[in-house]
Amino acid sequence: xxxxxxxxxxxAYALAILAFLYLPLLILALYSFNDSRINxxxxxxxxxxxxxxxxxxxxxxxxxxxxxxxTISTLVTTTLGTMAxxxxxxxxxxxxxxxxxxxxxxxxxxxxxxxxxxxxxxxxTGIALGKGTLVVAHIxxxxxxxxxxxxxxxxxxxxxxxxxxxDLYATPWQTFRYITFPLALPGIIAGxxxxxxxxxxxxxxxxxxxxxxxxxxxxxxxxxxxxxxSPEINALSTCMMCATISLIVISQLLQPQHxxxxx
Amino acid sequence: MKKTxxxxxxxxxCLVLLITGCGNSGSKSADKATQxxxxxxxxxxxSWADNFSPExxxxxxxxxxxxxxxxxxxxxxxxxxxxxxGGAQYDVIQPSDxxxxxxxxxxxxxxxxxxxxxxxxNIVKSLQTPAFDPKGEYSVVYTWGMTGxxxxxxxxxxxxxxxxxxxxxxxxxxxILLNDSRExxxxxxxxHGYSNNSTNKAELDEAYADLKALxxxxxxxxxxxxxxxxxxxxxxxxxxxxxxxxFTQKDNPNIAFVIPKEGTVIWADTFAxxxxxxxKELAEKFINxxxxxxxxxxxxxxxxxxxxxxxxxxFHAKEFLDNKILKLAVDKVAQxxxxxxxxxxxxQYDKYWTELKTIK
Amino acid sequence: xxxxxxxxxxxMLWLSLFFAVPLLIVVLVSFATRTPYGQVIFKxxxxxYQRFLEPLYIKIFxxxxxxxxxxxxxxxxxxxxxxxxxxKLPVKWQQPGLILVMVPFWxxxxxxxxxxxxxxxxQGVVNTLLLNLGLIKQPLxxxxxxxxxxxxxxxxxxxxxxxxxxxxxxxxxxxxLEAASDLGAPPWTAFRRITLPxxxxxxxxxxxLVFISSLxxxxxxxxxxxxxxxxxxxxxxxxxxxxxxxxxxxALSIVLAVLALLLIMLYYKALQxxxxxxxxxxxxx
Numbered sequence: 001x002x003x004x005x006x007x008x009x010x011x012a013y014a015l016a017i018l019a020f021l022y023l024p025l026l027i028l029a030l031y032s033f034n035d036s037r038i039n040x041x042x043x044x045x046x047x048x049x050x051x052x053x054x055x056x057x058x059x060x061x062x063x064x065x066x067x068x069x070x071t072i073s074t075l076v077t078t079t080l081g082t083m084a085x086x087x088x089x090x091x092x093x094x095x096x097x098x099x100x101x102x103x104x105x106x107x108x109x110x111x112x113x114x115x116x117x118x119x120x121x122x123x124x125t126g127i128a129l130g131k132g133t134l135v136v137a138h139i140x141x142x143x144x145x146x147x148x149x150x151x152x153x154x155x156x157x158x159x160x161x162x163x164x165x166x167d168l169y170a171t172p173w174q175t176f177r178y179i180t181f182p183l184a185l186p187g188i189i190a191g192x193x194x195x196x197x198x199x200x201x202x203x204x205x206x207x208x209x210x211x212x213x214x215x216x217x218x219x220x221x222x223x224x225x226x227x228x229x230s231p232e233i234n235a236l237s238t239c240m241m242c243a244t245i246s247l248i249v250i251s252q253l254l255q256p257q258h259x260x261x262x263x
Numbered sequence: 264m265k266k267t268x269x270x271x272x273x274x275x276x277c278l279v280l281l282i283t284g285c286g287n288s289g290s291k292s293a294d295k296a297t298q299x300x301x302x303x304x305x306x307x308x309x310s311w312a313d314n315f316s317p318e319x320x321x322x323x324x325x326x327x328x329x330x331x332x333x334x335x336x337x338x339x340x341x342x343x344x345x346x347x348x349g350g351a352q353y354d355v356i357q358p359s360d361x362x363x364x365x366x367x368x369x370x371x372x373x374x375x376x377x378x379x380x381x382x383x384x385n386i387v388k389s390l391q392t393p394a395f396d397p398k399g400e401y402s403v404v405y406t407w408g409m410t411g412x413x414x415x416x417x418x419x420x421x422x423x424x425x426x427x428x429x430x431x432x433x434x435x436x437x438x439i440l441l442n443d444s445r446e447x448x449x450x451x452x453x454x455h456g457y458s459n460n461s462t463n464k465a466e467l468d469e470a471y472a473d474l475k476a477l478x479x480x481x482x483x484x485x486x487x488x489x490x491x492x493x494x495x496x497x498x499x500x501x502x503x504x505x506x507x508x509x510f511t512q513k514d515n516p517n518i519a520f521v522i523p524k525e526g527t528v529i530w531a532d533t534f535a536x537x538x539x540x541x542x543k544e545l546a547e548k549f550i551n552x553x554x555x556x557x558x559x560x561x562x563x564x565x566x567x568x569x570x571x572x573x574x575x576x577x578f579h580a581k582e583f584l585d586n587k588i589l590k591l592a593v594d595k596v597a598q599x600x601x602x603x604x605x606x607x608x609x610x611q612y613d614k615y616w617t618e619l620k621t622i623k
Numbered sequence: 624x625x626x627x628x629x630x631x632x633x634x635m636l637w638l639s640l641f642f643a644v645p646l647l648i649v650v651l652v653s654f655a656t657r658t659p660y661g662q663v664i665f666k667x668x669x670x671x672y673q674r675f676l677e678p679l680y681i682k683i684f685x686x687x688x689x690x691x692x693x694x695x696x697x698x699x700x701x702x703x704x705x706x707x708x709x710x711k712l713p714v715k716w717q718q719p720g721l722i723l724v725m726v727p728f729w730x731x732x733x734x735x736x737x738x739x740x741x742x743x744x745x746q747g748v749v750n751t752l753l754l755n756l757g758l759i760k761q762p763l764x765x766x767x768x769x770x771x772x773x774x775x776x777x778x779x780x781x782x783x784x785x786x787x788x789x790x791x792x793x794x795x796x797x798x799x800l801e802a803a804s805d806l807g808a809p810p811w812t813a814f815r816r817i818t819l820p821x822x823x824x825x826x827x828x829x830x831x832l833v834f835i836s837s838l839x840x841x842x843x844x845x846x847x848x849x850x851x852x853x854x855x856x857x858x859x860x861x862x863x864x865x866x867x868x869x870x871x872x873x874a875l876s877i878v879l880a881v882l883a884l885l886l887i888m889l890y891y892k893a894l895q896x897x898x899x900x901x902x903x904x905x906x907x908x
Binding site for chain 3: 004006010011013014017018020021022023024025027028031041080081083084086087088091093099101102104105106107108109110111112113114116117118120121136137139140143145147148149151152153155156157158183186187189190193194196197200201217218221222225229233234237240241244245248251252255
């Protein structure tokens with residue numbers, strides 16, 4: 001393929017946006033070495049925050065809670081959401097317009113309203129607050145994102161492949177497993193990524209439905225604001241970034257060299 | 264296949280997490296922790312972040328063989344909303360002064376049994392029965408301070424003496440106001456000599472007119488990152504709490520703090536026990552423990568706020584007692600007025616506050 | 624499959640239990656009254672909705688909707704090319720590319736905002752650089768204004784535009800573009816009449832997600848805007864916190880939801896009337 005100036009311009013533009021996304025992270029990483037508890041201005045270089053991070057049981061517990069809750073809620077949300085998106089796309093429902101509209105509501109309702117109303121619901125029905133209520137709340141506000149994203153993918157999908165499959169006597173399950181699912185997979189993964197991202201950084205809803213001893217990382221950080229967020233958090237974020245990027249690189253290297261057949 | 268390697272890596276990551284998670288977290292249950300078959304009591308503490316010396320907390324855990332679950336909140340209203348909506352399971356909470364009056368009116372607090380809290384007699388007399396809790400029945404003052412004018416001596420050559428100095432056009436675009444409607448309007452009211460709990464519409468209108476004139480000069484309304492703004496010298500002058508001013512000055516020696524002549528807000532964070540607390544006895548022991556003179560000295564030097572415990576003076580370091588900013592609050596305590604719950608008038612305050620924010 | 628319809632049931636069940644019921648509580652509270660000390664008593668009143676009609680609040684709604692609209696447009700302008708570039712990468716680099724775009728959003732938003740403050744403040748990275756290069760004499764006021772708020776919103780919401788659009792572009796049949804160029808269509812025309820219409824589902828999904836999300840934002844106006852703008856997110860936040868007026872806050876939330884839903888429906892109607900172009904392209908396949 002000939003590379004036109006358009007392709008180069010596009011690439012440059014995309015890289016610029018990527019730089020825009022990562023610039024604050026670079027600053028964060030830099031300031032994780034700042035010798036100042038309040039971390040307002042640069043005061044000198046130190047490693048002590050990384051050291052104190054390893055000893056900070058509470059923040060590691062908060063991080064673990066966040067990751068576990070995000071993983072569980074992503075799994076459930078993606079499953080429920082994909083099923084719903086499939087059904088909405090394939091079948092005619094009487095009140096389809098209404099259902100579609102209702103899907104936007106969980107995102108429209110401000111988080112503080114959702115958090116408080118969920119808290120009222122839990123307390124009136126006697127459900128104890130804790131990690132479970134956090135997972136429930138996270139699933140609730142993530143489902144719509146998954147349904148909408150997977151729905152967009154399904155809408156753009158060509159129906160003729162499924163048609164061909166059923167013409168060739170494939171059962172509905174086989175059609176789903178070998179045709180629909182692989183074709184929809186990028187949409188499902190996109191939905192899962194969104195759900196994970198939303199869950200891992202939620203704090204307002206989490207604040208209201210968390211119980212004693214189920215602090216998540218965003219809650220921990222948010223509450224730290226009054227006394228100033230210590231560079232320990234910068235150190236933690238830098239470690240998280242490096243860990244994730246390393247995982248990506250490693251998984252790329254682990255891949256076999258042959259190309260998988262494209263659709 | 265591409266997918267397999269992703270799965271493998273993810274599973275490995277999960278495994279690592281589980282190991283660190285299990286290794287690090289103490290008890291998972293919020294109620295009872297067992298150790299060698301003996302039941303270990305648990306205290307559920309709900310407070311501001313970093314509000315206790317970790318050593319003091321550890322000492323309490325050791326002395327009474329218990330575990331403290333220290334959960335955090337970031338502002339009073341969130342604390343209230345959470346307790347009001349029900350289901351919160353805390354034993355000790357730390358509302359600020361005005362929140363105590365609201366919570367008592369809403370019947371959300373347990374009455375304190377002073378016989379179980381002998382150490383609280385160590386507290387400075389004037390703070391034992393503050394205006395927001397006249398009989399000292401529901402709360403004990405933990406930290407206190409006053410709001411004043413903070414300024415950077417590099418840019419503000421003339422030390423401010425009055426709230427009016429914030430309106431000085433030399434500081435246009437460099438003024439910070441607290442992001443709190445009661446504090447800001449309280450300041451506006453005090454400037455005219457009115458009470459900062461005024462519900463008189465005419466007085467409020469005067470305060471609002473002044474603040475409206477100031478609004479275009481304001482760099483930002485900020486309570487959370489105000490220290491950073493002054494340390495980084497984005498702002499030159501503004502409203503700040505005395506405790507925060509103490510910390511700001513440590514990081515930037517150009518910072519100075521005054522209490523204006525018209526008077527100001529005196530505020531306190533307190534201990535209180537919510538109604539229906541499950542571990543009330545342990546909660547009382549905790550509160551009592553905090554006012555033991557030696558413990559107080561250790562605690563307050565860590566958190567850097569004024570120590571209300573008179574008996575702790577002999578255990579404090581000289582430089583802590585002599586710190587100008589902390590001392591200033593002690594000297595001027597008579598000029599402070601506590602913020603009270605103003606009932607229905609809050610709606611008018613909120614309306615003016617919203618309008619103030621829409622001014623460009 | 625007859626039972627296929629039931630696939631939607633688990634999600635709907637979940638939402639009706641954990642969303643519809645709380646939502647009902649919100650609706651009920653919006654018609655309730657506030658006691659002087661901030662409690663909610665169930666005395667029916669329309670006052671909360673009437674209060675919304677005051678000019679102050681209408682002004683805030685309009686300015687919020689406008690900000691959300693501009694944010695959506697700019698996010699689209701930034702997100703589409705990025706999604707396109709990722710979709711054009713060799714297949715084995717696409718998923719890592721996506722995750723690379725997502726990684727910043729797994730880091731806490733508050734501290735990323737504070738990093739922006741370090742970059743943009745008067746003694747920050749940008750100003751120090753420009754001053755040292757002699758390009759400016761006085762530091763630029765890059766923070767605590769409406770532009771900073773918009774920057775913050777775009778920064779927060781970019782992935783919600785990129786992901787759905789990527790998903791649509793990736794599934795497009797590339798042979799259509801080849802056919803177009805074989806027939807002599809210039810690249811821009813091919814984009815306008817084939818790519819864009821076919822990727823509309825992704826664009827619509829992304830735009831709606833970004834638009835809706837920006838309506839409720841309150842952290843960005845506080846941190847990047849110096850808490851100087853009154854957007855509907857801050858207003859509602861206030862009602863539940865410092866103003867302790869849950870009924871008014873609930874009413875505002877319901878009005879916000881209804882207005883936004885109306886706008887979305889209008890958007891969909893507008894898209895459907897453009898469907899002509901999309902179905903032409905689909906039929907080519």
